[in-house]
Amino acid sequence: MIVAGLRWFxxxxxxxLLGAALFEGWPAAAAALYVLAAAILLPPIGARLSTYxxxxxxxxxxxxxxxxxxxxxxxxxxxxxxxxxxxxxxTPSATSGKPTDVASPAQPIPAPPPxxxxxxxxxxxxxxxxxxxHPDAAxxxxxxSWAKTIQDWGDDWIRRINLALPRVAEKIARSPDxxxxxxxxxxxxxxxxxxxVFYVDCRNHERFYVSEAxxxxxxxxxxxxxxxxxxxxxVAITACVEQVKDQLKLPLSFDRHVLSTKVYRxxxxxxxxxxxxxxxxxxxxxxxQHARCAIDDTGIYPAEISxx
Numbered sequence: 001m002i003v004a005g006l007r008w009f010x011x012x013x014x015x016x017l018l019g020a021a022l023f024e025g026w027p028a029a030a031a032a033l034y035v036l037a038a039a040i041l042l043p044p045i046g047a048r049l050s051t052y053x054x055x056x057x058x059x060x061x062x063x064x065x066x067x068x069x070x071x072x073x074x075x076x077x078x079x080x081x082x083x084x085x086x087x088x089x090x091t092p093s094a095t096s097g098k099p100t101d102v103a104s105p106a107q108p109i110p111a112p113p114p115x116x117x118x119x120x121x122x123x124x125x126x127x128x129x130x131x132x133x134h135p136d137a138a139x140x141x142x143x144x145s146w147a148k149t150i151q152d153w154g155d156d157w158i159r160r161i162n163l164a165l166p167r168v169a170e171k172i173a174r175s176p177d178x179x180x181x182x183x184x185x186x187x188x189x190x191x192x193x194x195x196x197v198f199y200v201d202c203r204n205h206e207r208f209y210v211s212e213a214x215x216x217x218x219x220x221x222x223x224x225x226x227x228x229x230x231x232x233x234x235v236a237i238t239a240c241v242e243q244v245k246d247q248l249k250l251p252l253s254f255d256r257h258v259l260s261t262k263v264y265r266x267x268x269x270x271x272x273x274x275x276x277x278x279x280x281x282x283x284x285x286x287x288x289q290h291a292r293c294a295i296d297d298t299g300i301y302p303a304e305i306s307x308x
Contacts, residue, residue: 132173133181138165140188152192160212161196167215168198177223178202189298205267205298209297224269227297231271233263240273240293243303253280271295276308 010254128307140162141149149157169181180203187209200208206223214221245251254277261275273293289307294301 016225052268061281068234104238124140126300129170131175132179133169137181137184138169140165149186154193157193157196157240164196164212168200168210171215172177172200172202172221173209175208175220175223177204177206177226178208179204179206202270207268219288224297226269228265228271228295231295236271236273237261239276240275240291240298240303241301243279243293244291244305246305247305248279250280253278253286255279268299 115266130256141158141163141172153161165184168184172178173181178200182203183201186198187197189199189209190197196212198210200210202208202223206225208221210221210225241254241256245254248254257276257278261273264272264274266272271294273295274291276290278288280286290306290308292304292306
């Protein structure tokens with residue numbers, strides 16, 4: 001009876017160890033030994049095993065065998081638990097009553113990250129506008145070579161124009177579309193002794209027009225290229241066709257040779273459209289002709305028509 005009681009006691013404890021082994025993820029070999037030990041120790045299962053293993057018919061042999069398998073399984077069980085080397089669950093602090101993270105000795109408490117030192121804001125790079133202007137770009141209008149211009153405008157207006165030239169250069173030099181101001185001149189868009197308009201050519205082939213009145217504005221001027229870039233080839237051709245028809249005596253007889261149509265774009269933003277066409281004269285005879293149209297930021301000029 002005593003041996004049977006010990007077998008029940010040890011067998012039940014081995015079952016508890018088996019449950020712990022399965023829960024904690026211990027090695028499969030240890031779990032297998034616990035299963036074998038429990039089967040031998042528990043009398044009902046041990047009695048069935050004794051039919052295959054005769055020595056287990058004796059209770060004390062079954063007790064010793066089960067105990068040995070249990071000891072071997074315990075030897076294969078890892079000493080550490082799942083919480084070893086990891087942060088243990090938060091426990092209440094004795095002083096504050098709030099959860100406190102306790103670090104395992106295997107994991108030192110990480111040092112706080114270094115404080116980020118605010119870097120002083122970089123000052124925007126100041127660009128000297130004068131480095132973007134050719135020394136002779138704003139040369140004043142004076143001397144015999146300018147005699148005709150001086151006569152047309154008069155001394156007072158020439159004085160105003162010469163004062164405006166450096167301001168025009170600086171205004172365009174500030175534009176991101178101009179890399180370097182090379183030439184400044186009086187444009188034929190000016191109205192003599194009424195309104196001075198200046199043209200400015202940059203090294204990157206951008207051309208600007210600035211009137212004297214616009215010098216006081218803070219708005220950045222748009223280049224000629226920027227203004228004509230939005231005109232598609234199809235729009236330019238249509239505008240030229242309409243210009244040609246307006247100059248014909250019999251516009252309904254207009255017949256453009258589509259394959260001869262060409263569109264040119266100059267580096268400074270001008271657009272030219274050319275094509276051959278046929279049209280009837282007043283007598284009804286067909287005349288082969290050639291048309292050329294010029295377009296800039298102000299619009300389209302009258303078509304130039306010539307015979308072919």
